[in-house]
Amino acid sequence: MTYKHIGKDFTPPDIFGKVTGKAKYAEDFTVDGMAYARLLVSPMPHARIKRLDLGPALAMDGVFGVLTADDLPTVDAPNGGILTNEPVFIGDPILAVAAVDEKTAEDAIGKIEIELEPLPFTVNPTDSLKPAGPNARQEGNIYAGSPPEVGELHWRKEDVERFLTGGQPTAEAPIEWQYGDLEASFDNAAVILTESFVTTGYAHMSMEPRSVMSYWENGKCFVYGSTQSQSFIMPFLAPMVGVAPENLVYVSEYCGGGFGSKIFPYPTMALPAHFAKKLGRPVMLRITREEEYYIGSARVGFQGWIKAGFAADGRVCAVDLYIVQDLGPKRAGGDASSAGGAVSILYQPEALRLRSVPVLTNTTPRGAQRGPGQNQIAAIFEPMMDKAAQELGLDRVAIRHINAPDSNAKLNADQGPVTSAFMAEALALGAKRWNWTEKTKRSGRRRGSKVTGIGVGQGYHAAGTTGFDGLVHITPDGKIHLHSGVGNLGTYSYASTTRAAAEVLKCDWSQCEVVHGRSAAHLPWSSYQAGSVTIFTHTRANHVAAMDAVAKLKEVAAAALGGQAEDYDIDGERVFHRARKSRALSYGEAAAKAIEMGGRYSGVEAPEDIHDVTKRAVAGIAGQGLVGVAKDNLPKRGTVPGFAIGFVEIELDVETGKHEIIDYLAVGECGTVVHPLGLANQLRGGGVWGFGMATTERHVYDPQNGLPANVGFYQCKPPTYLDVPSRMDWAATDIPDPDNPVGARGIGEPAMGCAVAAVMCALSDALGGHLFNRTPVTPDVILSHIAGLPPTSGPLAINTF
Amino acid sequence: MDVKLNRRRFIKGVIASGIAAGAARHGAAVAGGDRPAQAVDRLLSLKINGRIRRVDVLPQETLAHTLRYRLGLTGTKLGCNRGECGACTVLVDDVPHYACSMLTHNARGKAVLTVEGLQSADGTLHPVQQAFVEELAPQCGFCTPGQIMATVGLLRTNPQPTREQARHGLSGNLCRCGAYDHYLNAVMRASGQAT
Numbered sequence: 001m002t003y004k005h006i007g008k009d010f011t012p013p014d015i016f017g018k019v020t021g022k023a024k025y026a027e028d029f030t031v032d033g034m035a036y037a038r039l040l041v042s043p044m045p046h047a048r049i050k051r052l053d054l055g056p057a058l059a060m061d062g063v064f065g066v067l068t069a070d071d072l073p074t075v076d077a078p079n080g081g082i083l084t085n086e087p088v089f090i091g092d093p094i095l096a097v098a099a100v101d102e103k104t105a106e107d108a109i110g111k112i113e114i115e116l117e118p119l120p121f122t123v124n125p126t127d128s129l130k131p132a133g134p135n136a137r138q139e140g141n142i143y144a145g146s147p148p149e150v151g152e153l154h155w156r157k158e159d160v161e162r163f164l165t166g167g168q169p170t171a172e173a174p175i176e177w178q179y180g181d182l183e184a185s186f187d188n189a190a191v192i193l194t195e196s197f198v199t200t201g202y203a204h205m206s207m208e209p210r211s212v213m214s215y216w217e218n219g220k221c222f223v224y225g226s227t228q229s230q231s232f233i234m235p236f237l238a239p240m241v242g243v244a245p246e247n248l249v250y251v252s253e254y255c256g257g258g259f260g261s262k263i264f265p266y267p268t269m270a271l272p273a274h275f276a277k278k279l280g281r282p283v284m285l286r287i288t289r290e291e292e293y294y295i296g297s298a299r300v301g302f303q304g305w306i307k308a309g310f311a312a313d314g315r316v317c318a319v320d321l322y323i324v325q326d327l328g329p330k331r332a333g334g335d336a337s338s339a340g341g342a343v344s345i346l347y348q349p350e351a352l353r354l355r356s357v358p359v360l361t362n363t364t365p366r367g368a369q370r371g372p373g374q375n376q377i378a379a380i381f382e383p384m385m386d387k388a389a390q391e392l393g394l395d396r397v398a399i400r401h402i403n404a405p406d407s408n409a410k411l412n413a414d415q416g417p418v419t420s421a422f423m424a425e426a427l428a429l430g431a432k433r434w435n436w437t438e439k440t441k442r443s444g445r446r447r448g449s450k451v452t453g454i455g456v457g458q459g460y461h462a463a464g465t466t467g468f469d470g471l472v473h474i475t476p477d478g479k480i481h482l483h484s485g486v487g488n489l490g491t492y493s494y495a496s497t498t499r500a501a502a503e504v505l506k507c508d509w510s511q512c513e514v515v516h517g518r519s520a521a522h523l524p525w526s527s528y529q530a531g532s533v534t535i536f537t538h539t540r541a542n543h544v545a546a547m548d549a550v551a552k553l554k555e556v557a558a559a560a561l562g563g564q565a566e567d568y569d570i571d572g573e574r575v576f577h578r579a580r581k582s583r584a585l586s587y588g589e590a591a592a593k594a595i596e597m598g599g600r601y602s603g604v605e606a607p608e609d610i611h612d613v614t615k616r617a618v619a620g621i622a623g624q625g626l627v628g629v630a631k632d633n634l635p636k637r638g639t640v641p642g643f644a645i646g647f648v649e650i651e652l653d654v655e656t657g658k659h660e661i662i663d664y665l666a667v668g669e670c671g672t673v674v675h676p677l678g679l680a681n682q683l684r685g686g687g688v689w690g691f692g693m694a695t696t697e698r699h700v701y702d703p704q705n706g707l708p709a710n711v712g713f714y715q716c717k718p719p720t721y722l723d724v725p726s727r728m729d730w731a732a733t734d735i736p737d738p739d740n741p742v743g744a745r746g747i748g749e750p751a752m753g754c755a756v757a758a759v760m761c762a763l764s765d766a767l768g769g770h771l772f773n774r775t776p777v778t779p780d781v782i783l784s785h786i787a788g789l790p791p792t793s794g795p796l797a798i799n800t801f
Numbered sequence: 802m803d804v805k806l807n808r809r810r811f812i813k814g815v816i817a818s819g820i821a822a823g824a825a826r827h828g829a830a831v832a833g834g835d836r837p838a839q840a841v842d843r844l845l846s847l848k849i850n851g852r853i854r855r856v857d858v859l860p861q862e863t864l865a866h867t868l869r870y871r872l873g874l875t876g877t878k879l880g881c882n883r884g885e886c887g888a889c890t891v892l893v894d895d896v897p898h899y900a901c902s903m904l905t906h907n908a909r910g911k912a913v914l915t916v917e918g919l920q921s922a923d924g925t926l927h928p929v930q931q932a933f934v935e936e937l938a939p940q941c942g943f944c945t946p947g948q949i950m951a952t953v954g955l956l957r958t959n960p961q962p963t964r965e966q967a968r969h970g971l972s973g974n975l976c977r978c979g980a981y982d983h984y985l986n987a988v989m990r991a992s993g994q995a996t
Contacts, residue, residue, distance in 0.1 A: 014942075016934070018939045019930040020917070025943065028875035207888060207944050208943045256878075259977070288882065489941065490941030491940070678937065681937055684979065684980070685940055688981065689979055712881065713885040718977055721968045721981050722969070724979070726964050726968045
């Protein structure tokens, strides 16, 4: 299909602010009379406040007040309270001091007399699972059930030993789901592989620390924050700050990176609002890099075991997956189940069982991180695919092709359908473009101390949902205002999804203005900006809103010029009579007529089924032009899959254990390409994230004292320019999904999963097929293997040096 | 009891201990009662973006704090405030510096250029800024001002770098989004070597 806007590059309006420095992130806002808050955070991994004397601090000149957990609403464990009297990780915020400036606040914190009683702690899930092992919280050591709650689970000593030494796990797992006949399917296997594995958690480390500023004015609470999502924040943040949603003004024009850590409002986001209310003045809470490490979230760690059966023709016939999850001390998501889901769709096994033990630890809180679960398992399972291919005498791309999901694919425990899938086409496209057959001839080639490794990896994430709202507004000056409730997280999807509306309206992009970034700008209800959902979800929402606008344009024209609405058509920002094209209104004239007609035409009336957030947005613009607004009720016949495939060539130095990535290609299998440069940036950026997960990024905790050892960028080690190739190629299948009006599906998370998998496969390839079964694979791990030494860390060790 | 004495707090305290009450409105400032009376002059004339700016600066104040919290030049970002990420990169006499790691007093008599100083008065973008737009180089954009200033500095010493030289020239600037490829494309475009 030929589009005017879809598939074409454009200049997103916010990019000018980014290159000129005019972009305002949360910390860049100031208001008169602002107080500055600083946090006192826990120096212990688990403790209880025994004594607290705020007097000396409050007596200091320039100190406005102190906020403690006792000033705030209580939150049930293990949900994250804003402040706490029982810190559960080093860096857990205990109290905040507000003062005339930050130094005074810091000095006041130094004068606070606080006595903490140390409590048992753990930084390793399998330590906690031991008989009489330490519980991360006084309430228990696991977070499971339906609905999930904190409980206690300890294994028998022999169960722990069996798990740590790679034996088939027998201990109780609170989470379990299965489909198919596992035993019968394993009976059909020609090759069965059994592996233990570890994927270490690591910090999100967004570039912008999550600073927040708040104040109250005329009963309204203003919050300037940093979140991936915009409209989706409103109903969650409002109760956190104690205000009705209609009295919350939320500004997040720019978000300096989130990667899953800023999907929802986070606890400290509500702190300045509470403090501002208490003090009667605006409060700014600037977050330091160290604090961002503590409260900025981290990936869930896995310690696991896999048994996978492969038929003689290469088909994956059965998978048994057991995962102990390191959840940190608070509520965390379903990474393990997502890992099972990813295996179910990528390889289409006849039978699959997922068992999981979600264990709490006294490390930093965890949350979704780009491909939560899907990307951990991609790093582990894809090298196993290579091993199976080797044992069956198959090419590594060929075995993936044999198992490739198509549009009849099933996934998850319920074996539900997908909207579409074209992985066979994607593999073929990538193998051809990357010249796979020729490049694999270089596998294991030795040049001095360097060995070539070639890898291919696949990534998956569900990538789209439905039921959200779109809003377009045509004003008498002819301008088309595309209201986007999508957050500005760096993907430009807040703007690119609105191009689906421009497509329907057949208008020039120069006539469009994307309205976004602050709730007071009248933004519609949006999905969260996470889970790769936005492109699918909001091209649909924009499409239906624009369809509503077009219907109203035709009705307005019929009312003004005679005839029936169906006699009219649109183009060139005009609505015209099909038989007599001179009988026409410009969009601006139609907007003026809509104001005159009122009712649903000008937004005075709104559809019943739209969200309250959208109803308020419509009310805010009512009577100013022609309003197109609708909820996305389009059919969606299954899970919307997003896939990506990475091809990588590395050179591994067997004397130093270091490697260099020579060449990389990412192939997106994400439906129609909406914004080529944006997709390219996501595929490449996801690749960089995958490289980091594979080889450099990890949590490092001192098990004796629970101390984190890498709270800075340098130690956490996200990849730099010098860790990645200076050119990274990309391609896309560009095959439309039938359940999206422009054919689009999401991509952000698989773009990373395929890269971590490809690098893991390439490292294995360089070393004759050895499976490390661990992320990250650091040089010491490689050198220990080459030297024939045992691993530098203990069995299934997690969060360690 | 100082429950959180560590390296970062110690260094931050040392830095902050000299910062003036005059900037209290912006929060980076401090009361500074323990500051030596014989400290260096506070009122400085700084050449920022081609203009002379008179500013009240305390002895241990960093250039990043002066720019952001006294002069309102918030395009200079603080990603780490400890010389790890490069988000605060500015040019000092045409040489890229981490503004978080340079004392403002050391900028006396030197020309400081921030991202706000690149655009022409008529709104025309600097060629580097324009190239960053055309290549859709930024993602979240938080590191972008630093990447742009590092690029401007690189091109002043090496107007036509190879891609590999550009990669090394920008290697002090972290991008958590991983937009490196697009940033390098922008460098090559800005130097007239677009492919």
